[in-house]
Amino acid sequence: MSDLSHRHEPVGALLDGADPAGESVSELTAEQLGHFETHGYVAGIRILDAGQIAQLRAELEVLMKPEHEGRELWHEYHVNENDDPNAVVFHALGAWRISSGFHDLLWHSAFIGPARQLLEGDVRFWHDQIFSKPARHGGNVAWHQDYSYWTRTKPLGHLTCWIALDDATIDNGCLQYIPGSHRWSLLPKTGLVGDMDAVGDVLDDQQRAAMKNPVAIELRAGECTFHHPMLMHGSGPNRTDRPRRAAVLNVVRDGVRSMSEEPLLAGQPPLGIGTPLGGRFHPLLTEAAAPRD
Numbered sequence: 001m002s003d004l005s006h007r008h009e010p011v012g013a014l015l016d017g018a019d020p021a022g023e024s025v026s027e028l029t030a031e032q033l034g035h036f037e038t039h040g041y042v043a044g045i046r047i048l049d050a051g052q053i054a055q056l057r058a059e060l061e062v063l064m065k066p067e068h069e070g071r072e073l074w075h076e077y078h079v080n081e082n083d084d085p086n087a088v089v090f091h092a093l094g095a096w097r098i099s100s101g102f103h104d105l106l107w108h109s110a111f112i113g114p115a116r117q118l119l120e121g122d123v124r125f126w127h128d129q130i131f132s133k134p135a136r137h138g139g140n141v142a143w144h145q146d147y148s149y150w151t152r153t154k155p156l157g158h159l160t161c162w163i164a165l166d167d168a169t170i171d172n173g174c175l176q177y178i179p180g181s182h183r184w185s186l187l188p189k190t191g192l193v194g195d196m197d198a199v200g201d202v203l204d205d206q207q208r209a210a211m212k213n214p215v216a217i218e219l220r221a222g223e224c225t226f227h228h229p230m231l232m233h234g235s236g237p238n239r240t241d242r243p244r245r246a247a248v249l250n251v252v253r254d255g256v257r258s259m260s261e262e263p264l265l266a267g268q269p270p271l272g273i274g275t276p277l278g279g280r281f282h283p284l285l286t287e288a289a290a291p292r293d
């Protein structure tokens, strides 16, 4: 099994002839940028067409079987982040190293263009994630800020793109945001799964009041939402008959540095303190050239 992290350009057909309906764009409007600035997110951006969704779903089906080829390449692989078999959250980091569609997604102009605008600089890959909740017994992801998990990289210049591989609704556990919370200070980690409201213990009264007004980010399959690394977000359980699968791309503005002597992700060599993210595991992302014949 070859490790696709050696390849810093598309290797398969995911981006060939994409978007027959011409629905995806590679630039956000001033209004969308203003929404991100004010609320900490911008949602409902079409990024994948039906063929791309089908390819990624098929690849994910393979990746979710623990015995698949290339399994040694994951940075993290949790069949269930929870101990509770009735609240399953499949969560894994490193799909881009193993599976061509998840690899090529990084070079998708409909992702890189908006990411460059929101970061106001060149886009460098941090890591990817898969979050998948099965039908009927899918678990919740507790309220958190992404940057609580990333303080080993500085300065703050990070961005999350969450891509729906199924229609995501409040009923099957779509993302929920607390608009404006990206202006809060950094909170400690209080658990990724389990008690949804564990973060309540570390909030002040004003923040606790704001938590009463979450916004459900309902998306059609193939749409994405971008959120700020300090934005408070979480997602509820899935008790519906439909799965809720998502691919997540986490990127940084070029120049963000490692602040750790340890490897930033399991299975990587350490970058050392002060070294900008780069090299094989953190490529600079520029749009793929026009589709090949």
Ligand SMILES: O=C(O)CCC(=O)C(=O)O
Residues within 6 Å of the ligand: 131, 141, 146, 160, 162, 173, 174, 175, 233, 234, 235, 246, 248
């Ligand atoms: O998919 C989910 O429910 C949670 C995703 C999340 O927390 C993230 O992408 O930062």
